[in-house]
Amino acid sequence: MTTSPEEEKTMAAIGRWASTALLLAGLAVVAGCGAGSSEGKTTFKDTHPLPPDTMTYATPEIGTYGGRFVIGQTSSPKTFNAIMANETSSTDATQLLFCTLWDFNNATQQEIPYLAKSYDLSPDGLTYTWHLRRGAAFSDGHPITADDVLFSFAVAYDSTLHPS
Known part of the structure; x- marks a missing residue:
């Protein structure tokens, strides 16, 4: 179907008129949203203001055994x-x-020794030497040895068990 130049001008004028009418209707709706008095309305305040710049952390209390x-x-x-x-x-x-060899307390920013009592780091930063606690044992009473720690690392880094 072909249209003449006069028909195209008429359709363009109708489109402009419709766009203007929609814009004015939208402005009327937006203006109406804010109309009216503020009497009887509640103003809400933030009951949870932003914390101060300095963060503080709660010190946990030691609980009782059991429960x-x-x-x-x-x-x-x-x-x-x-x-x-x-x-x-x-x-x-x-x-x-x-239990892990070592942990980190995010609240106090302190390292926490667990199964290891200490560690040494080589000068090149590539080798850790962990010093295990005496008396550390599995729940069945068998002592935890350096071989157990090596086994755990070997399994954790075995690409056949963890392909991704």
């Missing part, structure tokens, strides 16, 4: 094997079950 510990998660752990855990639901659970 129940409940942790909420959005999904069930896929494994309780700390070496094979590679998603949050499993690592959240295994962190509560197993």
Whole structure:
């Protein structure tokens, strides 16, 4: 279908008129939203102001032995094997079950020795030497040795078990 130049001008004029009408209607709606008196209206204030620039951390209190510990998660752990855990639901659970060589307290910014009492770092920064605590043992009473630590690292870095 072909249109004449006069028809094209008429359609363009109608389009401009319709656009202008829609714009004016939109402005009327927006202007109406703010109309009216403010009497009887409540002004809300932020009850949670921004914290000061200096962060402070609560010091946790030592609890009593026994009782129940409940942790909420959005999904069930896929494994309780700390070496094979590679998603949050499993690592959240295994962190509560197993001790590590070393930890870090985010609140105090302090390193925390666990199974290792100390470590040495080589001058080139590539080799750690961990000094295990005497008397560290598995839950069945068997002592934890350097071979157990080496095994854990070997499994954790085994590309056939963790291909990604």
